[in-house]
Amino acid sequence: MRSMSRIAFIGSLLFASTQALTVPSTAPSTAAVVDPSLLSVSLEFFAFPGYTELPATANCLANLATLRGAQPAIRIGGTTQDRATFVPSLNVAVNYTVASPADAPDSLTYGPPFIQLAAQLKGQVTLGLNRQLNNQSASLAAAVLAKKDMTNLFAFELGNEPEFYASNSPIIVAGGQGWSQDVDAASEKSWFETFSASVGNVFQGAVTLSWSAGGLLTRIGTDGVALLKSLSQHSYPQSACGGAATNLPNLMSHSGIVSYVSQYKSGASAAHAAGIKYFLGETNSATCGGGGISPTFGAALWIVDYVLQGAVIGVDRLYFHQGTISNCAYCFWGQSSIFTPYYGAAFVSEFLGTDGVKVAMLDDGTSAIGAYAVFNAAGTPVRLLFINTNYYDGTGTRSSTATAFTGLSTGLQTIHAKRMTAPAATSQVDEGAAVTIGGSSSFTSACARTGTQTTESVAVSGGAASVSLQASEALIVFL
Ligand SMILES: *[C@@H]1O[C@H](CO)[C@@H](O)[C@H](O)[C@H]1NC(C)=O
Numbered sequence: 001m002r003s004m005s006r007i008a009f010i011g012s013l014l015f016a017s018t019q020a021l022t023v024p025s026t027a028p029s030t031a032a033v034v035d036p037s038l039l040s041v042s043l044e045f046f047a048f049p050g051y052t053e054l055p056a057t058a059n060c061l062a063n064l065a066t067l068r069g070a071q072p073a074i075r076i077g078g079t080t081q082d083r084a085t086f087v088p089s090l091n092v093a094v095n096y097t098v099a100s101p102a103d104a105p106d107s108l109t110y111g112p113p114f115i116q117l118a119a120q121l122k123g124q125v126t127l128g129l130n131r132q133l134n135n136q137s138a139s140l141a142a143a144v145l146a147k148k149d150m151t152n153l154f155a156f157e158l159g160n161e162p163e164f165y166a167s168n169s170p171i172i173v174a175g176g177q178g179w180s181q182d183v184d185a186a187s188e189k190s191w192f193e194t195f196s197a198s199v200g201n202v203f204q205g206a207v208t209l210s211w212s213a214g215g216l217l218t219r220i221g222t223d224g225v226a227l228l229k230s231l232s233q234h235s236y237p238q239s240a241c242g243g244a245a246t247n248l249p250n251l252m253s254h255s256g257i258v259s260y261v262s263q264y265k266s267g268a269s270a271a272h273a274a275g276i277k278y279f280l281g282e283t284n285s286a287t288c289g290g291g292g293i294s295p296t297f298g299a300a301l302w303i304v305d306y307v308l309q310g311a312v313i314g315v316d317r318l319y320f321h322q323g324t325i326s327n328c329a330y331c332f333w334g335q336s337s338i339f340t341p342y343y344g345a346a347f348v349s350e351f352l353g354t355d356g357v358k359v360a361m362l363d364d365g366t367s368a369i370g371a372y373a374v375f376n377a378a379g380t381p382v383r384l385l386f387i388n389t390n391y392y393d394g395t396g397t398r399s400s401t402a403t404a405f406t407g408l409s410t411g412l413q414t415i416h417a418k419r420m421t422a423p424a425a426t427s428q429v430d431e432g433a434a435v436t437i438g439g440s441s442s443f444t445s446a447c448a449r450t451g452t453q454t455t456e457s458v459a460v461s462g463g464a465a466s467v468s469l470q471a472s473e474a475l476i477v478f479l
């Protein structure tokens with residue numbers, strides 16, 4: 001009896017460290033349809049013209065477009081959209097002064113050249129306009145020009161994160177009834193109605209962080225929802241505001257991501273039931289520009305898992321926010337550098353590929369190991385992604401986990417895999433760390449792809465195979 005129970009104990013330990021997964025031979029009914037621009041980008045309003053002048057901007061977006069087969073969508077907005085006033089006679093894109101180049105302006109004007117720059121972007125564009133200052137004629141003039149000149153226009157936002165408007169904001173004072181989600185919803189609806197007479201029903205509603213975006217739908221009724229193309233929920237898993245502490249192991253935890261993202265499922269379902277898209281319309285790792293965790297390899301791993309988990313629960317797009325150029329911990333690129341989070345954006349885009357149409361999670365979401373399959377239009381699984389979110393900080397022994405999977409065609413003998421890795425979860429390319437995809441450091445400072453990526457062979461026997469991942473790395477398996 002004694003030796004029997006000991007054997008059983010060892011057996012369960014082995015089982016616990018090696019979860020067995022089955023790859024469905026065809027997309028299950030639970031697989032989620034993936035928007036071609038699932039991974040999209042949000043550019044802070046005042047910084048947008050500056051971004052258009054960086055070679056990295058077009059190149060970084062083009063790389064993602066090549067990998068995914070569709071251009072990322074762009075949202076232009078953020079806190080400074082509600083500080084900006086459109087001036088039709090201004091002959092420059094933006095006009096503002098700041099004490100230091102690292103600052104965001106407290107007030108700015110923008111002119112028609114701003115709209116012309118937006119009109120040149122590839123991919124669908126959502127333009128954030130000001131509601132907070134209650135200058136409706138100025139925002140409407142911008143919308144009318146944008147509607148006329150932007151063939152790439154997807155939607156307009158009217159206001160950004162209204163729950164944080166100061167109590168003396170002109171829109172609040174003018175309304176004279178205080179401010180709540182109910183009052184804001186009535187204000188938004190009234191602005192949508194006024195604008196729609198000139199530009200049509202092309203609005204992105206909510207644009208809220210702490211208020212539930214789904215909560216807008218019931219408040220504005222079906223006549224209000226008819227004016228919308230999409231709902232925007234802002235999402236930051238952590239806060240770096242006022243020097244708040246951030247936590248990288250928590251950010252990158254697979255089970256933590258599954259749990260965090262599940263809060264958006266009801267909003268996505270409500271939006272889809274109403275016939276509109278549901279976006280995490282501004283998102284990144286930590287609020288207030290990101291914290292110490294944001295520029296790390298762990299954040300790149302977080303992006304991979306977070307994007308896929310979003311798709312699985314019904315989020316149509318995630319717009320990763322890019323703030324003040326070169327003063328932005330979570331940014332994908334800056335003045336002359338490509339930052340570590342971009343590697344995650346590229347890796348998940350490669351996994352989704354040009355032929356990826358549906359995605360499913362293969363694991364049960366309770367461990368540190370995530371596994372996803374992407375399916376083509378015929379419903380055939382074309383790639384798998386494994387992610388080991390156990391945290392490795394670069395000290396001590398780096399653990400390794402083997403994950404077995406079955407369900408491949410029995411005739412297969414070898415498949416190939418591409419690994420994204422780094423010395424540790426804390427690694428940063430801007431500090432010289434070797435963050436690699438397929439064994440290669442992959443991007444120049446202008447975001448041109450460089451180096452030769454290689455794949456690894458994985459043996460298959462009887463439709464079964466196993467892959468091994470160290471703590472804090474990810475792997476794409478090509479079927
Ligand atoms: C920009 O704003 C400043 C300060 O308001 C003003 O003096 C200047 O003329 C403006 N520039 C342009 C090009 O309009």
Ligand SMILES: *[C@@H]1O[C@H](CO)[C@@H](O)[C@H](O)[C@H]1NC(C)=O
Binds near residue numbers: 086088137
């Ligand atoms: C609204 O914006 C216009 C510029 O488009 C400006 O001339 C006007 O003074 C603004 N109105 C208010 C009340 O600030």
